[in-house]
Amino acid sequence: MTHVPSEDSHKIQVSTAKSPPPNSKRTIAHELESMETSARPSRCRETNGGPAGPCNPWTGKPFSSLYYQLEEKRRALPVFQERERIVEIVKRNRVVVLQGETGSGKTTQVPRLLLEAGFQRIACTQPRRIAAVSVATRVAHEMDVRLGELVGYTIRFEDVSHPKLTRLKYVTDGMLLREAFQDDRLSRYDCIILDEAHERTLSTDVLMGLLKGILKQRPELHMVVMSATLERDHFCTYFDHAPLLNVSGRMHPVDIRFAERPVFDYLFAVEQQVRQIHENEPAGDVLIFLTGEEEIEDMCSRLRHYSRATARKHGAPLQVLPLYSALPMSVQERVFEPPRPPEARKVIVATNVAETSITIDGITYVIDPGFAKVKIYNPSTRVESLLVSPISQDSARQRAGRAGRTRPGICYRLYTEEAFRTELPARSHPEILRSNLCNVVLTLKKLGIHDLIHFDFMDPPAPDTMIRALEMLFYLGAVDEEVELTQLGRQMAEFPLDIQIARMLLESPRHGSSNEAITLAAMLSVPNVFLRPRQQADEADARKQRFVVSDSDHATLVRVFEAFMDHGCDRQWCAENYLNDRALMHAVNIRRQLELMMQRMGLRICSPGRRAPDRWIRLRRCVLEGFFSQTAFWMRRRDYLTIRDEQLVGLHPSSVIRHRPSWVVFHEFVLTTGSYIRTVSQIEPKWLFELPTKYYDLLEYKEGASRRALELAARLTGQRRSAAP
Numbered sequence: 001m002t003h004v005p006s007e008d009s010h011k012i013q014v015s016t017a018k019s020p021p022p023n024s025k026r027t028i029a030h031e032l033e034s035m036e037t038s039a040r041p042s043r044c045r046e047t048n049g050g051p052a053g054p055c056n057p058w059t060g061k062p063f064s065s066l067y068y069q070l071e072e073k074r075r076a077l078p079v080f081q082e083r084e085r086i087v088e089i090v091k092r093n094r095v096v097v098l099q100g101e102t103g104s105g106k107t108t109q110v111p112r113l114l115l116e117a118g119f120q121r122i123a124c125t126q127p128r129r130i131a132a133v134s135v136a137t138r139v140a141h142e143m144d145v146r147l148g149e150l151v152g153y154t155i156r157f158e159d160v161s162h163p164k165l166t167r168l169k170y171v172t173d174g175m176l177l178r179e180a181f182q183d184d185r186l187s188r189y190d191c192i193i194l195d196e197a198h199e200r201t202l203s204t205d206v207l208m209g210l211l212k213g214i215l216k217q218r219p220e221l222h223m224v225v226m227s228a229t230l231e232r233d234h235f236c237t238y239f240d241h242a243p244l245l246n247v248s249g250r251m252h253p254v255d256i257r258f259a260e261r262p263v264f265d266y267l268f269a270v271e272q273q274v275r276q277i278h279e280n281e282p283a284g285d286v287l288i289f290l291t292g293e294e295e296i297e298d299m300c301s302r303l304r305h306y307s308r309a310t311a312r313k314h315g316a317p318l319q320v321l322p323l324y325s326a327l328p329m330s331v332q333e334r335v336f337e338p339p340r341p342p343e344a345r346k347v348i349v350a351t352n353v354a355e356t357s358i359t360i361d362g363i364t365y366v367i368d369p370g371f372a373k374v375k376i377y378n379p380s381t382r383v384e385s386l387l388v389s390p391i392s393q394d395s396a397r398q399r400a401g402r403a404g405r406t407r408p409g410i411c412y413r414l415y416t417e418e419a420f421r422t423e424l425p426a427r428s429h430p431e432i433l434r435s436n437l438c439n440v441v442l443t444l445k446k447l448g449i450h451d452l453i454h455f456d457f458m459d460p461p462a463p464d465t466m467i468r469a470l471e472m473l474f475y476l477g478a479v480d481e482e483v484e485l486t487q488l489g490r491q492m493a494e495f496p497l498d499i500q501i502a503r504m505l506l507e508s509p510r511h512g513s514s515n516e517a518i519t520l521a522a523m524l525s526v527p528n529v530f531l532r533p534r535q536q537a538d539e540a541d542a543r544k545q546r547f548v549v550s551d552s553d554h555a556t557l558v559r560v561f562e563a564f565m566d567h568g569c570d571r572q573w574c575a576e577n578y579l580n581d582r583a584l585m586h587a588v589n590i591r592r593q594l595e596l597m598m599q600r601m602g603l604r605i606c607s608p609g610r611r612a613p614d615r616w617i618r619l620r621r622c623v624l625e626g627f628f629s630q631t632a633f634w635m636r637r638r639d640y641l642t643i644r645d646e647q648l649v650g651l652h653p654s655s656v657i658r659h660r661p662s663w664v665v666f667h668e669f670v671l672t673t674g675s676y677i678r679t680v681s682q683i684e685p686k687w688l689f690e691l692p693t694k695y696y697d698l699l700e701y702k703e704g705a706s707r708r709a710l711e712l713a714a715r716l717t718g719q720r721r722s723a724a725p
């Protein structure tokens, strides 16, 4: 019989009682401790003629004045209060599950305390890039060290860490997994902290399974799993009855206010709530949670309009800032800056990227309508889509926890208390149970894990989803018939990109167009570059026409990028052309890194030249190399039928394609007011049969509309019945 640790049996209540650390070596912690207690702390020599002062043990330099301000605040945090116990328990156990209120100091304090206690190299994972960057910055400030040296971070396309100097690294869970490609025992680290484990992202779940195996091979490795809202019994049991450490207490109270009756138009309700706060409540910034980019940008313009219209009446204006993951990091980071003008009330309109980990100083009011976009994968139709769904109770707690961090706060939940209890699920469904697993399976294969069925997932995905993923990897050429990783598959896994984009890049030299393909890959990795303000939509559309390649949204993106480069990356030019200059700058950076990766892999960087008549044909063929499973043929009136799952879809209104090509390849399927395919290019049906994949082998298709369309295409283009060699 397995013993399931109950909250009481394994919970180690942290107390503030002092006990000697188990490790008797003198550590930085002792050094710091001595500064507050001993009469003779380490002191720096006199500097610039001034008196000798306490010395930062990490840098050997005197502390700055900012250090003292931050030090006072951090010493008040519940986690700091209970530091000795935390360190002791982590040292005594291989795995510890640590639960503590939002804002109690887990993310900023625990890694540092462990470093000071003698751990040599610590990785602390974050599910989101913005959290990794902002927390690393905060901890570097608190320790009074330069970011990128002792404390650093690594996120996709951005590494602010030093291979030797960095001893505490905040890293996105996806990037730590990639580190395991090079070092499959993660032997650089003697302590790995999985933060915000309740989010159960794909990468966190894979990392947990991987680390369980590594722990058996590396007796010196320690691990901490942290969150404010995790399912503790499930985690403790999974990690072989790991002890649970509960840190109680929070910094400031958060007053939760539910709606009195159900809200039917939550966007209207959000706007009303902001007005109510701005007109009646004391100073303090506002954080609003919405579901996606479009909704956020729309709300931002509504609120800006309100602010302009009422600025005189209410004195202080609003400074409205969007926050979602598709925005370049430099734009996301603006939410942490003081308001502009200084008297303004900051209103941040965010997706759930702002839900966990981050602290935005000044946030006093949180508005939570209770919805988020959730990824749903249907293995039988093989369609992954984002659907607006109610959030979980845990998410609601995390959202409320963004207030009350630097001052008391209020969280307005735009749903009733009854709905919270009865309609919101207790916790979110793990991502691994609702995703296409192609990238996960490729990652596991690359890590040398062959027995996928017995991989120790906390919640194993359905076998059907695994099989679909393997099947797709086979068509993509990433695995062979024996399900062994191919050379191509190994290279695909190297790119920090979606597997289809990676394949497009790898095949692009064969079409003599890798130069264009790299640009396209970069443009597909940044948010939409076309701005379309509601009041100037016609003007914006007219400007877009300058870049249009009429049969391809993909080629249009490449053209925009090239025009941006030709104009010296000029912001003014972007404004005149309704283009998002920051997204384009981000694409420039990503492009540079992808080109370097291609060169390192020995892949040819080539282009047919800007004037070549077949330039865009080559690019469209490259797109098809990666996205061959995302094609559709024209059925009737405005509808296309997708080959893979026979769904009727329309061309997204943003597409530049105005004629009705009979076959198209598309980048994504979106479900909004209807089913659409977005970022689309015309293709020739005969290209389908020339691809080096068995995907279009007609024998693979059951009788149905897709098969009939393919048969017709094969007949018209003079192909054999089966395209398989």
Ligand SMILES: Nc1ncnc2c1ncn2[C@@H]1O[C@H](COP(=O)(O)OP(=O)(O)OP(=O)(O)O)[C@@H](O)[C@H]1O
Binding pocket: 077, 100, 101, 102, 103, 104, 105, 106, 107, 108, 109, 138, 227, 228, 251, 356, 357, 358, 359, 360, 361, 401, 404, 405, 406
């Ligand atoms: N950038 C910042 N500016 C101001 N205060 C900050 C900042 N970062 C952290 N803090 C302070 O440190 C506290 C602890 O933050 P930390 O992120 O470590 O908490 P946490 O327990 O990990 O929270 P969560 O579970 O929400 O991630 C915050 O409540 C806040 O008081």
